[in-house]
Amino acid sequence: MYLFIEQSLNGLAVGSIYALITLGLALVYGILGVLHVAHAGIYTVGAYIGYGVYACTGSLVMAILVGMVACSCLGVLIERFIYFPLLKFPPYVPLISSIALFMGMEEFCRLVAGPSVRTFSLELPFPELKFLDIVISPTLTGIFAISATIFLVLWFITTKTELGLAMRATSQDMDIASSVGIDGHRIIDIIFILGSAIAAVAGILVGIYYNEVYPAMGTVPAYKSLALIVVGGLGSVQGAVIAALLLGIAETLLIGYANIPLPRDALAFIAMIAVLLWRPQGLFGKGA
Amino acid sequence: MLLQVNDLNISYKEVRAVHGVSFSIEEGELVSIIGANGAGKTSILNALIGLVPCGRQSSIFFSGKDITSLPSHERARKGIRIVPERARVFPRLTVYENLLTGIYGLRAKVDLKERLEWLYGFFPVLEERREQYSHTLSGGEQQQLAIARALISEPKVLLVDEISMGLMPLLVEKVFEILGDLNRKFGITILIVEQNALASLRISNRAYVLEAGRIVMKGNASMLIQDKRIREAYLGI
């Protein structure tokens, strides 16, 4: 029983990290309709920057902050110079360029930091929690605390502030949004900044959780998060987050208990196809 | 002259939709542009709010300033607001949130409570449905919401696109009545683009008749309403 709970908590942590990655993807899809595969590249870069800054300064806060800022800039650059000029072409054009970009970013990390796995060994500076016999390690506590904070802040921004209102309006009808005085380009910039900064945090958290940072760490999340936004319903941010949390738990429990001869990484896609057959618009998608 | 449009040309790819249209609106006027489907009415409005680029040599002046190359949101800030064709409210925002988008960036300048009270006076249904998602509203309610969303910012000019489309005759009448009131009682400058010629002519001061992207007639609304050609073209009688 305790093992089950511990496994579930581990799964929840993995799910939270998936959710952090998927968030940016869902936001970008919601507003531009682009499948932003390069988002996982930003996540990898974020992890490396975080690792590098931590190695140099020894400050985790600095590492996270620098990672967030650098990744935000990277995200905006990608949006301005790659996606925006390609929006008028069929969707596979921005998609392919996004994938090419992702490959380039992975290679770049490989060249700069070397192909080997870097160990990112530290515990997050959070207290260890104990309930009965269940022990939640500081890192796990940290992951829960940080991702919960991010979800809350994001939820607050999108539902309670004028900026969030503008973001939602723009993603529903960009033309009309601009006709009520909302600067669509600025909103898109902000979305890329938010999404990329969160991806950087996710990268750093993954690095700490698995205790490793390596150039190809983005490959699996890149495509898994695509499956997640489909399961959640394309464009539905809450849907994507919930799908991510569920997937994290399901994967971990599946590895722990069931002896199903399927790799953990295919699970997301099997879930996706099952969901599509049952509800073509995704779990939380709105009709056609 | 509040709004002055000179030699407006609009092309989509290589197809030209509007050919050298010029018109103007004085402050406090209610002007209609009438014409059949596909005559280019919506293109003209979209060019006015900056969603469609206009051709070379075209120019748009607002309050004496050239706004031809201004982006859409800045025109909105200057006080040009639109009630789009088929309302186009934000479907997954509540009615209240839709109204709030209307004063994006202006919240400090506008007395929200007072504006809302004023609007709810015109459109009581919007108060009843405050918390409902706007895609659950009926067509007529969405149109009212779209008008309210434009009005809440105290616009200098209100552009109204095909408001009669898909509305029941009774509602069409009511909506036009409201537009007429807004113009006469509150002095709001309005440009209506309509294919329901008579309904819009009845409340307008002046009107332009658009055919295949060109203005073919203009004049006082009361004169045009008598015009035989108009009655023939739009009624077949």
Place this chain on the structure above:
Amino acid sequence: MRNDRAILQISDLSKHFGGLKAVERVSFDLLEGEILGLLGPNGAGKTTCFNMISGIYKPTSGSILFHKKRTDGLSPHQMARMGIGRTFQIVRPFATMTVLENIIISLGLQNYQTIGRSSKKWFTPTTRQKAMEILEQVSLCGLAFKKAGILPLGDLRRLEIGRALALKPELLLLDESFSGLRHEKISEMEKLILSLVKKGISVLLIEHNMKVAMKLCHRVVVLDHGRKLAEGTPEDIASDTRVIEAYLGKGGSAYYATSSE
């Protein structure tokens, strides 16, 4: 009224989109060789009717009989095979193909039915000549090798009629083929439609330019908010107060009443 000469019989046709009743219990017949006009303000449900007749939408309830056979629920390509050709209100040419190719696609109707025939070559002198004949009917010969995407609206509307004609239809559905056209183009289009009817094609057309519809149609059905408001000859319709009200609003009809005295 059920007529033996009816080629198309619509009874109690309804289409609801969620809560919106786009079309509600509409019935009418179309006789052989007739031009029937479907009139009504924007949003009255005319195009929705068309989309049900041509198979794009499945009716919520009611039936459509084409040559006495139930056709509601069939898909668009099956309707095309039965002999119904249509145009679209917002023109949908195959923009990157040439005008000639656009017509040839339609000419292939029979070839799409079996694998054997669909593996034959399409660009043969015979099909080309057939396509040119159709282009001649809609007077687009000069533009045969232009990309359809660059044509002006009037030509595109004729191209769509050409495409529909290439199906050798018995019934032609024209969705606002006149809108957005200039005067001289309108009369060209009128001539074209009349010539088609002479060849024995029945026509159902949507129009809201009353003048054109009144001149062209043998009979008229007026829709308003998804319901049938009136049906009859153009003369009947023009004097029907309900119709005038729907188009003009009450004030307009009052105006009409006073000024015609």
Place this chain on the structure above:
Amino acid sequence: MSSYVITVSIFIVIQAIVAYGLNIIVGYAGQISLGHAAFFGIGAYSAALLSTRAGMVFWVAAPLVMLITGGIGLILGLPSLRVRADFLAITTIGINFIVEALFLYVPFFGGALGIGGIPRVRFMGLRLFGTSYLGLCLLCLGAVILVSWWFTKCWAGLACMALGEDETAASSMGISPVRFKLLAFVIGTAMAGLGGALYAHQMRFIAPSDFGFPVSVMILSLIVLGGMGTLWGPLIGAIILGALPEIFRPFTEYRMLLYGVILLIMIRFQPSGLLGEDSIIRKILKKYWTGGNDEK
């Protein structure tokens, strides 16, 4: 010709064959597929199994492989009738991952070790390898190009192109979307199967990772690069993207980065491909052919 050049050429030709298959699905019928490598893999695995387990000779196995791959393509093409463009792209990614996972985890397919000991193709008692195998591949490529060319000329192809451009308009012209989309899927995946069979007999050892998602991306990007929906685009794309890594071989360290960057730049500045509408090459060729006179 050195054997190195021949080996590279064989891979380029095989890639081109697979790309022609995808070109039919994406370029002509307008169905975005990002899982083409799955069918490439199904072809390779079935060829490998048929020759190692059933001892079938290539000439009998190859048509059978195309049949199997096309049949699976037919079944997996069904989602394309159901979902919209973006969903379809992601669904096909999913298909790719699942097929790869099956190869990896079902013992029958040899697991991570894959299948080895695939014999060379024999022709009249001669083992084909090197130049002679390149000849066989070129022959197959020729056949595939011929089929593609025929596809642009036959009614079925015309129907697919019409569907790709506007499904509603096409179906109201009597074209059944179901029939022709699936037809495109079957032809396209069968071509991928042929490519897979050739690949298996060239490598003589195949593993699941040879057919992963990156391979799908590579195939799609080479047809985007060459010119989606054009007859020669896939070939040009295969040559360029196939040769690039080899050209960059001196810069071993940087070659994948350069590859990514060049792909990105080409797509960013020539989104419709080298042979597509409005491309530089098209414009130059047009100038020479029509003597600068654009009017037709």
